[in-house]
Amino acid sequence: MPRRLLDRTNSALERWLPEQRLFMKSDDSTRFVRLRPLTQASVLAVGAVLFGWSIVASSLLFIDNISEGSSAQQAAISQKAFEHRLDSLARERDSRASEALAAQERFQTALGQVSQMQSALLQSEEHRRELETGLKVVQQTLRRVMNERDAAKTQLAGLQQGKDGKGSPAARNVDMSETVQMLSNALGEIATERDSATQDAQDARQETEQLALQKRQLEQRNDQIFATLEDAVTISMAPFDKMFKQAGLNTDKILSEIRKGYSGTGGPLGSVSMSSKSPASLTEDDKRAASILQKLDEINMYRIAADKLPFQLPLKSQFRYSSPFGYRWGRLHAGVDMALPIGNHVYAPADGVITAAEWEHGYGQVIKIQHEFGVSTVYGHLSKIRVQKGQKVSQGDLIGDTGNTGRSTGPHLHYEIRLGGKPVDPMTFIKAAKNVF
Structure with missing residues (x-):
């Protein structure tokens, strides 16, 4: 039975692999080796398997070398990107801190200017009130003098008609003329003072309006500065907050511990002084400034906490x-x-x-x-x-x-x-x- 199966297999393979004979000739004889189709197919199959195995092994070695090289390159690229990002964030942090300090100085300067403007505005308002009071006094004095002048004119007319009967008419006329002249001079001086007071009041109103305009412009500028600082602080805090949350850490607890360790105070004691501003009297600018300073302090606490936790890699070499x-x-x-x-x-x-x-x-x-x-x-x-x-x-x-x-x-x-x-x-x-x- 196996013999018949081999014969059938050889007959089937005869079409593609005809029988071959390998002759070996010596000096006195000639021999040959028969290579039947099944034998040839077996040799070819073994050769194909060996060739395929060599290709697969070479491919695996080549792929492994490529993967190791790419991993090393990726590690080097990641390391360089990490260092570049660290440097850029450090520069950005220093820049933000410098901008915050400069903005705080500008804010303090602006507050000083606003205080000076408010003081000048109050002085001009008091001056205007004084001028209005003086103007009222001048008007009252003017009305009184005008009444006295009318009474003097009436009295002078009566003397001229001889109704009074005391003294000579000529003496009385001279006395009345001097009185009228004195009243006229006083009225002129009062009118001049009234015009001057009116002009001073108008100038005070214009100065008050100008100071109010400057105050509004300064408030708008301060609002822009505060908005820029608030945006910068929010952008700077977001990466730190995300980093600690992704690491599964309680940020409130960590910041509380950092504050306990970095809350030392000291220095010589001086006289006790109380602030003139109560929390209820703080302006919106004061509250916004306090909020920005608090957030800057939180960023500093985040930076300290990041140095105390293993966020950095323990290796600087490629791996x-x-x-x-x-x-x-x-x-x-x-x-x-x-x-x-x-x-x-x-x-x-x-x-x-x-x-x-x-x-x-x-x-x-x-x-x-x-x-x-x-x-x-x-x-x-x-x-x-x-x-x-x-x-x-x-x-x-x-x-x-x-x-x-x-x-x-x-x-x-x-x-x-x-x-x-x-x-x-x-x-x-x-x-x-x-x-x-």
Whole structure:
């Protein structure tokens, strides 16, 4: 039966692979080897399999080299973009702070000018009231003098007709003429003073209107300055707030802790002075200025908190993520693995205190740092430890070198972040920091 099957197979393959004979000739004989169609097909199949396997293996090696190269390039590009973004944000933060200080100085100057204008306006108003009072007195005096003049004219007419009977008419006429002349001179002086008072009152009204216009213009300018500052502060605070929320942190609690640690006051004591302004008497500009200063203080608190939390990367060299956070073979992989050669420097991503710098089973050479707000970090498989237990470190300090110690399949850095002792995905902090740094 197998023989018949082989014959049928050879007959079927005869059409594409006819039988071949390989002759081998020597000095005294000639021999040949028969290559039947099935044998040829088997040789071709084995050759095709070997050729395909070599192509697939070469492709896999080529793709792996390309992926490693692209990962390194992407890491370099990400590092450069990170540094460029950090520099630009630092410059923008300094620029915003300078603008805020300059705007605050302009605001204080403007408030001083407004106070001077208000004082001048009050003085001009008092001067106008005094002029109006003087004008009323002049008008009353004028009416009284005019009444006296009319009475004198009546009396003079009676004397001229001889109705009085006292003294000579000529003496009385002379006396009356002198009286009338004196009254005329007084009336002239009063009229001049009245005209001058009227002109002064008109000038005071024009000056008051001019001061009111300048005050309105200054208020509009202050409103524009406040609007610009409020927009700048809001734009500056948004990335920080988003970064802390994405990292799963309580911003109110963190800012409260920062304020407790940075609330020191001091200096020699002086005499007690009370402010003349109560909260109810504060103007809208005063309230807006206080709100802007409060937000600037919150931005500064955010910046301090960012330096105390591990938002920075522990590596400055090029690397690739070789293993993520999560369960692996049924066990929790509590951090991320960053693959790179042995001997690259590892840096503290935030301020803290070294709680462990030793050999630990599984981790090999390991460093642990306790940061503030219940956050800690772990650095495993190191080749060299450059810190000691109990040592304080600042953000960016060199703490060790990458290696391949402990339970490790190759040189890399095992990086963990823990909140309250529980491991969290470090990529949460790393991705959140992209909003600011």
